[in-house]
Amino acid sequence: MATTYLKQAKGIRRVSDIITVTAAATPETLYQRTTGGQNPRTVILRKVMIYNNTGANAVVEIGTGLLAAFAAIVPPLYSLNLFDNEWTEDDLPVDEVGVSADLTVRSSVLGVQVQCEVEEIGS
Amino acid sequence: MPALPQLYPYKAGAIEPIVLPGEIVGVWVNKQFTFFQVDYIEGVLRSDPIEFDFGAIAAGATTAVTQLALLEMPDNEFGQFRAAVIDDISVVLYQGRADQRHKLRNRVASYTKFTDLFDPDGHEGEFYVFNDNNAFGQATNQTDYAVVTARIAFWGFRYVLTELSQYSWTAKPQNLPPTWTRVPATAHL
Numbered sequence: 001m002a003t004t005y006l007k008q009a010k011g012i013r014r015v016s017d018i019i020t021v022t023a024a025a026t027p028e029t030l031y032q033r034t035t036g037g038q039n040p041r042t043v044i045l046r047k048v049m050i051y052n053n054t055g056a057n058a059v060v061e062i063g064t065g066l067l068a069a070f071a072a073i074v075p076p077l078y079s080l081n082l083f084d085n086e087w088t089e090d091d092l093p094v095d096e097v098g099v100s101a102d103l104t105v106r107s108s109v110l111g112v113q114v115q116c117e118v119e120e121i122g123s
Numbered sequence: 124m125p126a127l128p129q130l131y132p133y134k135a136g137a138i139e140p141i142v143l144p145g146e147i148v149g150v151w152v153n154k155q156f157t158f159f160q161v162d163y164i165e166g167v168l169r170s171d172p173i174e175f176d177f178g179a180i181a182a183g184a185t186t187a188v189t190q191l192a193l194l195e196m197p198d199n200e201f202g203q204f205r206a207a208v209i210d211d212i213s214v215v216l217y218q219g220r221a222d223q224r225h226k227l228r229n230r231v232a233s234y235t236k237f238t239d240l241f242d243p244d245g246h247e248g249e250f251y252v253f254n255d256n257n258a259f260g261q262a263t264n265q266t267d268y269a270v271v272t273a274r275i276a277f278w279g280f281r282y283v284l285t286e287l288s289q290y291s292w293t294a295k296p297q298n299l300p301p302t303w304t305r306v307p308a309t310a311h312l
Contacts (some may be wrong), residue, residue: 012211012236034266035183037213037235123213123237 010096011044011121018115021060021107027070030062030105031116041122042098045073048087051113052079058109062116064101073099079112130304135246138205140164140280147287147303150201150253154312156292158300159199159284167202172276180212180264180273188220191258194277199284201253201308205245208234209274211266216250217259222310224250234275235265249279253308 016031033043045062052058058079063072074092079085098121105114132141142148142161149156167173173193177186196202208214213233216224225232225248234248242248252258262273291298 009240012240032267034211036265037233037263123235 009119011041011119013046014118014120016103016114016116016118018113019105021105021110021112021114024108024110025106027063027066027104027106029066029102030114031103031118033100033102034120034122036120037123039122040100041120042100043103044094044096044098044119044121045092045103045116046089046094046119047117048077048085048092049115050077050079050085052081052083052085052109053113054109054111055081056109057081058107058112060108060112060114061106063104063106064099066104070104070106073103079107132203132251132304132306133246133249135244137244138169138203138246138249138279140282141203141306142282142304147300148201148282148284148306149292149300149303150251150306150308151311152253152256152309156305158287158290158292158303160287161282162285163283165281167204167277167279167281169278172207172278173204174209174274174276175260177212177214177260177262177273177275179269179271180262181269182267183264185263186261186273188217188259188261190220191260191277194252194258196252196254196281198254199286200281201251201284201306202279202281203249203251204258204277204279205249206234206275206277207239207245208236209276210270210272211236212262212264212270212273212275214263214275215261216248217261218250218252218256218309220259222312224310226310233263251306251308253306256309
């Protein structure tokens with residue numbers, strides 16, 4: 001018997017800017033979480049869109065932290081040159097509590113364009 | 124035997140009038156109830172709400188306490204309103220420019236983008252505006268960037284009243300109507 005998972009909205013949806021990765025293998029901010037009312041909100045990754053026109057295939061990682069503090073929150077995503085890629089809610093592992101930090105992105109090749117959609121919870 | 128209507132404010136679910144025409148309300152203003160008979164009720168539509176824009180707000184900034192002038196009521200009328208914010212702002216409601224609503228001792232609840240999520244009908248944030256006891260709001264930008272518009276929408280009902288001066292909350296002993304519905308049109312300070 002199939003089990004179902006109720007994806008009840010707990011927060012509000014936001015999108016990041018479209019980020020063009022400026023340096024290979026160097027994390028940069030993808031989504032800045034909202035300050036919110038009582039406390040900064042937490043962030044649940046709901047969708048990732050990537051376009052790769054760099055001339056090379058790329059490994060793209062979504063996580064938190066910059067420089068050596070980078071920690072991925074999903075496995076590496078492989079982006080083929082001249083392809084667009086989308087990972088949606090059904091594809092992404094979801095921590096319903098959310099991440100208490102800005103989201104960052106790291107790509108093995110510079111020039112990859114990345115945008116994400118998040119659900120922010122809090123107040 | 125027909126069921127009696129349930130007459131009370133803050134009723135859960137889609138907004139309904141809190142009383143019917145011909146019934147008696149006690150409106151809480153100036154720390155006392157004043158009694159009126161309801162003569163007429165009219166809707167203020169959710170589909171075309173009364174929309175107020177606090178204007179552009181810098182990242183994380185808060186506006187001055189601003190009168191929600193579009194919610195002014197004519198004499199001998201009160202309005203029943205619910206609210207939903209449209210942009211990512213929080214709005215604290217004041218009735219009396221210095222008197223916050225929805226407050227505890229140390230914390231004031233505000234209308235936010237999350238209000239719609241958990242209270243889609245807006246009943247927890249229902250409030251009442253009587254005569255010139257005007258409503259005011261103060262908006263805070265919740266985001267890390269400037270917002271161009273800071274909008275909040277209101278909808279509900281207006282009630283046209285006739286004062287019933289034969290009843291008195293302050294008389295000793297009090298002289299109260301046999302049945303009446305409480306309308307908290309200002310804060311209980």
